[in-house]
Amino acid sequence: MATINFGGVLENVVKRDEFPLGKAQEVLKNETVAVIGYGVQGPGQALNLRDNEVNVIVGQRKGTGSWKKALADGWEEGKTLFTVEEACDKATVVMNLLSDAGQIQAWEGMKKHLTKGKTLYFSHGFGVTFHEKTGIVPPADVDVVLVAPKGSGTSLRSLFLSGQGLNSSYAVFQDATGKAAERALALGIAIGSGYLFETTFQKEVYSDLTGERGVLMGAVAGIFEAQFNVLRQRGHSPSEAFNETVEEFTQSLMPLIAENGMDWMFANCSTTAQRGALDWKGKFREATEPVLNELYDSVVSGKEAEIVIEANSKADYRNKLEEELNEMHSSELWQTGLEVRKLRPTK
Numbered sequence: 001m002a003t004i005n006f007g008g009v010l011e012n013v014v015k016r017d018e019f020p021l022g023k024a025q026e027v028l029k030n031e032t033v034a035v036i037g038y039g040v041q042g043p044g045q046a047l048n049l050r051d052n053e054v055n056v057i058v059g060q061r062k063g064t065g066s067w068k069k070a071l072a073d074g075w076e077e078g079k080t081l082f083t084v085e086e087a088c089d090k091a092t093v094v095m096n097l098l099s100d101a102g103q104i105q106a107w108e109g110m111k112k113h114l115t116k117g118k119t120l121y122f123s124h125g126f127g128v129t130f131h132e133k134t135g136i137v138p139p140a141d142v143d144v145v146l147v148a149p150k151g152s153g154t155s156l157r158s159l160f161l162s163g164q165g166l167n168s169s170y171a172v173f174q175d176a177t178g179k180a181a182e183r184a185l186a187l188g189i190a191i192g193s194g195y196l197f198e199t200t201f202q203k204e205v206y207s208d209l210t211g212e213r214g215v216l217m218g219a220v221a222g223i224f225e226a227q228f229n230v231l232r233q234r235g236h237s238p239s240e241a242f243n244e245t246v247e248e249f250t251q252s253l254m255p256l257i258a259e260n261g262m263d264w265m266f267a268n269c270s271t272t273a274q275r276g277a278l279d280w281k282g283k284f285r286e287a288t289e290p291v292l293n294e295l296y297d298s299v300v301s302g303k304e305a306e307i308v309i310e311a312n313s314k315a316d317y318r319n320k321l322e323e324e325l326n327e328m329h330s331s332e333l334w335q336t337g338l339e340v341r342k343l344r345p346t347k
């Protein structure tokens with residue numbers, strides 16, 4: 001553990017140099033780790049574990065698109081690729097990476113195989129925190145831990161391959177063996193996390209649901225649409241509206257924020273831009289803070305969880321999501337984006 005001063009607040013975090021991969025491999029050397037679910041997070045975590053020489057198998061519904069993806073990634077049926085229940089039976093560490101709604105449907109079948117001393121792992125606090133809605137109550141004699149990468153499974157894999165890492169939070173919900181924290185950290189390192197920060201299942205799900213509905217996805221999508229619409233309605237061309245809203249943000253200014261913070265990005269823009277942005281930033285904060293509080297309340301009350309469970313438990317939930325994504329894809333904003341991306345010079 002390292003104690004880091006985050007802008008005046010001291011926090012303990014776990015870095016790779018204190019919990020090196022060798023230590024993680026040692027902790028996991030006698031374990032059979034089953035990654036259950038091969039959607040987005042499943043492949044990222046399973047492939048990183050495999051490359052880190054952890055004994056890992058995959059459990060997935062047979063015949064699905066995800067099953068085919070697992071085969072294409074080199075998992076072998078009957079050797080390293082099994083049905084969900086078979087994999088849970090073989091495993092000593094069960095990594096539940098089914099979709100959050102899928103976890104409800106699969107729970108009774110999985111629970112049978114969670115025998116004394118095994119570890120049950122999640123990458124979200126959803127199922128356990130909202131147990132009244134999900135029915136997910138782990139047996140008392142298993143360790144229950146969480147490692148939640150703060151980003152897409154796709155980035156978890158690509159950052160691993162480029163030698164970097166995605167930060168993750170970790171939590172222990174139940175320590176039946178006295179080894180739960182060590183196991184969580186070992187798994188966190190072995191899946192390719194950058195640094196790990198401690199949380200609880202409840203705090204993880206509250207912050208995660210807020211973040212993705214807010215700044216990370218919902219808010220950014222909404223504010224892009226709003227500004228693009230205003231510029232188009234005021235007579236600007238698609239090129240101008242898109243470049244001034246999205247392309248400049250992702251290609252020029254966002255990387256500067258990532259590199260050295262917001263003030264650094266501001267400092268690399270004109271004094272004209274800095275003056276105006278500093279003046280308008282407060283208005284945007286005031287306009288959005290009530291919306292974010294409304295969102296947080298909706299998360300805490302369980303309403304967001306209910307919406308997700310209700311929508312994503314339907315047989316055709318994927319079609320419905322795809323339809324909505326297609327609508328986004330075919331909008332003038334994102335069709336402009338499609339063409340603008342093609343116009344990016346290549347080496």
Ligand SMILES: NC(=O)c1ccc[n+]([C@@H]2O[C@H](COP(=O)([O-])OP(=O)(O)OC[C@H]3O[C@@H](n4cnc5c(N)ncnc54)[C@H](O)[C@@H]3O)[C@@H](O)[C@H]2O)c1
Pocket residue numbers: 037038039040041042060061064066084096097098099100101102103105106123124126148149150151152153154
């Ligand atoms: N997507 C991400 O990058 C990401 C990031 C951090 C945390 N998480 C968390 O990780 C977990 C997995 O998320 P995901 O986005 O990879 O999931 P996903 O939506 O891609 O689904 C994963 C798999 O679940 C399977 N599945 C769905 N319903 C099922 C059922 N009833 N029985 C058996 N299998 C079923 C699907 O076949 C799919 O392969 C979730 O808890 C999620 O909140 C995801």
Ligand SMILES: CC(C)(O)[C@@H](O)C(=O)O
Pocket residue numbers: 149150151152153208212216
């Ligand atoms: C990648 C995200 C948004 O961070 C994750 O929380 C998810 O649910 O997919």
Ligand SMILES: [Mg+2]
Pocket residue numbers: 124208209212
């Ligand atoms: Mg999430």
Ligand SMILES: [Mg+2]
Pocket residue numbers: 149150151208211212
């Ligand atoms: Mg998240």
